[in-house]
Amino acid sequence: MNFLANRIAVAIKNANSEDTYSIEIMQYSLNIILNTCFIILATALIGIVTGHFSESLIFLFSFSLLRLSSGGFHLKTATACNIVTIFLSTASPFLSIFSEQYFWFLSGISFLIIVVFAPNPDKNARIPLKIYPALKLISIILAGSNFLIHSSVVGLAFFVQSLTVIKQKKEVIT
Incomplete structure (x- = not known):
């Protein structure tokens, strides 16, 4: 690229x-x-081939939408990001069958993680601190919206994205 x-x-x-x-x-x-x-494009093509076009794109859209407001850690390379994102987006329809059983659990955990840790923007994003409360509110509303939508695909997307906002403690060398 x-x-x-x-x-x-x-x-x-x-x-x-x-x-x-x-x-x-x-x-x-x-x-x-x-x-x-x-x-x-890759997500759409793989979704067509596997017969899960709409679910794959719903996952990708939901994941990306929450990521815009909540932030999260980044992989080291764009290639790694591409591979992981495409894999998650196209594998999620197969996992969403199982996640329906755990819908409330995954949605609840995602919501709590977002409430506690969002936003966690990239250090290079240059987002002013004064809009953090708005980003947090948007993230909470998005994560909470799936309780109304009740989609296992959206739930998985929000769960995976919420895991990326958990702040990692940095080791202090003394």
């Missing part, structure tokens, strides 16, 4: 060098866009 993002950024810069950002900034932004498109 990085190679493709670079090629596109160079082409944009060559087409209009004065009214564009630096190649590095455009490449960074294009990387995010291309990786997101890749995740959506």
Whole structure:
């Protein structure tokens, strides 16, 4: 993706060098866009092949929506993020059959984790502290909404996402 993002950024810069950002900034932004498109496309294709198109996309959408407001830890590479996200999105329909039995438990745990730990934005996000209460409220409303929606796929998505907001204690070296 990085190679493709670079090629596109160079082409944009060559087409209009004065009214564009630096190649590095455009490449960074294009990387995010291309990786997101890749995740959506791969999830959709695998969902079609497995016969779980809508469930896979519902998981991906629900996971992403809660992640926007609650934050969470990031994997070390975009490739790892792509693989894990696609796997979770396409495996969830198979797991949601089992999670129906545990719907209230998973939804309750997810809700409690969000209440206690959200938001936990990435340190590079530059989100002002003054909007943290709004992010927390949005996260709580989203996590609580599944008690009304009562979807095992959404419940799994919220559960997995809630696990990513649990703050890890950093070791203090003395």
